[in-house]
Amino acid sequence: MQLVIDGVSKRYSGGNWALKGFTLALKPGVLGLLGPNGAGKTTLMSILATITRATEGRVTWNGIDVASHPDELRAVLGFLPQDFGVYPNLNAVEFLEYLAAVKGLEAATSRRRIDELLNLVNLADVRKRPLGGYSGGMKQRVGIAQALLNDPQLLIVDEPTAGLDPEERVRFRNLLSDLSGERIVILSTHIVSDVEATATDIALIAQGTLVAHDSPEELLRRVEGKVWEWVLPSAELNNAKQKYLISNTSRRSDGVHARVLADAPPDGAQPVTPNLEDAYLFCLSHHRAGAAA
């Protein structure tokens, strides 16, 4: 099982490149696709989900060109788009039954699976209520259920935790962890903690290009010895921000505790254990510096 993205670019009308020469090979596991707003994550997801055509490059699924044979991939694809709608007059069961029919799934088995999926996403109690009355988070959970309808080998989820409350977010993270195994899961988000909890691999994307692709451990290694906690008077915080890359601040009785990313520590700063957010910001700032140069 392999998904290969080979030099994929996408140019929108007006000449704006959303992706440029993006290359990545994926094997079973959970890939966390991280990037700032407008980095090209959703465009890449749409191309992989056969919704959008790439301007250049190609995507292959187990060696088969997706552009020539999209149904080869669609048959094993589960896709949760960032923005999607539902039919307001249908209830969750009817909506999922409809999508199961569209996906060509066998009726009796899909009915059983729909019941189980609604249990899984915690919608069993409202399964007979029209979707038009669902909250945003509930609709998102219906979206998660539909993405799992066909037991996909490739699961693409774009900003899946948007609109979910903390409890549901934890449920979804656990669900993604359970799903990893003999399938490829691509989790696109800008919420680092979602990726931290589930990803076996992380790809960082910025300005349409791949900035880094590594395991979380390897990314963390990149910032080892470069993260510092610096306590400074709040009046000096603005100056410090001009000088250093600060990933986090918190105000305490002894001043502002700033988390600084730098090769050399500011005066009086203490080394701290890096987290994935530090690694993400570090890689992005290096990429931006390189692009500017």
Next chain:
Amino acid sequence: MNHARVLYHMVRADFLERVRRYSFLLTLAFAAYLAWGAATGRVVLRLDEYRGVFNSAWVGSMMTVVGTMFISLVGFYIVKNAILRDEQTRVGRILASTPMSRLFYTLAKTLSNFAVLTLMIAVLAATALFMQFTHAEDTHYHLGTLLAPFLWVGMPAMAVTAAVAVLFETLPVLRGGVGNVIYFFVWISALAVSDKKGIDDYAGFFVIAHSMQAALKKVDSAYNNNGFALSIGDSALVTKRFVWTGVDWTAAIIWHRMLWVLIALAIAGAASLFFHRFDPARAWSLRRKKAPGAANMNRDTLTAAGPNVEGRPSVGRLTPMVSEARESRFWQLVVSELRLMLQGQRWWWYVVALGLLIASVASPTLDARSGVIAVAWLWPTLVWSQMGARESRHATESLIFSSAGTLNRQLPAVWVAGFMVAALTGGGYALRLLTSADWHGLFAWFAGALFIPSLALGLGTLSGTSKPFEAIYTVWWYLGPLNHAPGFDFVGSVPATSRALFCLVLSGVLMTAAYFGRRARMAYV
């Protein structure tokens, strides 16, 4: 707060958002097509066998009548999405959180609609001048005379159309497809009543007609004051010309026309009473009163009822899916599509459909059956109008288009489901034809049953909305099945006007258009 400034910016933003969409080009193209039809003699304003010499007064008035006639109908469907767009773009909720009053909002939307419609009228006005120049029957150009009918007749009519569109959008029953169908009958009734009574109508035709008729009467005493017609493709009927110097725009006439502007403002005001101010709970409960409580459902309901994180079921225990033999599931998909089409219909919808079915079997005469089948095939208009447009309307394209075989399975399944609706609702009539061995009639019925879902799917897929089908089908139905105009009668109940073969060919063209339209929306096929 400077109210004028707020109003100006609301109208401006809405207007710019509209004119910067590609669909606006189609709007202008329609106006240009109308203008071209009039300028080249395909659409003629005639008084029996007379028409006026193409001077400034005549071309201005003729273009005004053409524009007002068609734009007050088509323009309504074009602009009846001002509030819907704010809902879809979610800008409405932002607006609702501002101090903006409901009256301001509906007034702004009316003015924005009016601006769009006026732009269409302006295209016709420009063409009128061009028409006078190219025909050169009178080379004296009087810009004021040419533009006066646009100003005093066309603009008030557009104001009313703009306001009615907003009113329809705010009324729960009329904001959807029902309103699209009903407007056609309102429009045609308004014109018919004014024609019969000879009164000043909102379209203002009789201001112009009376003036022209009076002028012609002076030229030809045999003229009986009745003929005033906008003819399409009947230019050969015009054999004589007379000189008409225009309407004498007296204060009384202008006051009458301005009354329609005031009426338009009153309609906009009335619309504000029904405007839901983007309250989702209210909007939802208006749409679906039968599901009380659904709108107020929130996560608290779930938190109380749902299991906690630790007690969750496991992915590992899900039933494995059988993914082979996808093609064999076609009929399962057809049933799903049919269910989806009929979902949400109330019980009385089925009662009426059943009543029409029984009536079409039981009607003793052909005339009665012909009338019943016409109504039976109007009744499911809103069921068919979802075809091809549903995915776009409900933003499920990404879910559907990323599934295998969407183009070759789902699209035909939608069409078959639409055909089944036609066959079921018109089945009683077909049964009578079958029992009386009327094979020609049965063939015509079959062609009609193929034509309706093809038209719906073709227009829905190409436009992404249900509105074109609702508008075009209603007009088509009025001309064909109801009035048996040749070439339009897809029911085929009157052999003389039946065009079964034409229907079949057109169905083929529409289905092909639907296929390629859908194909163009998909990245990979």
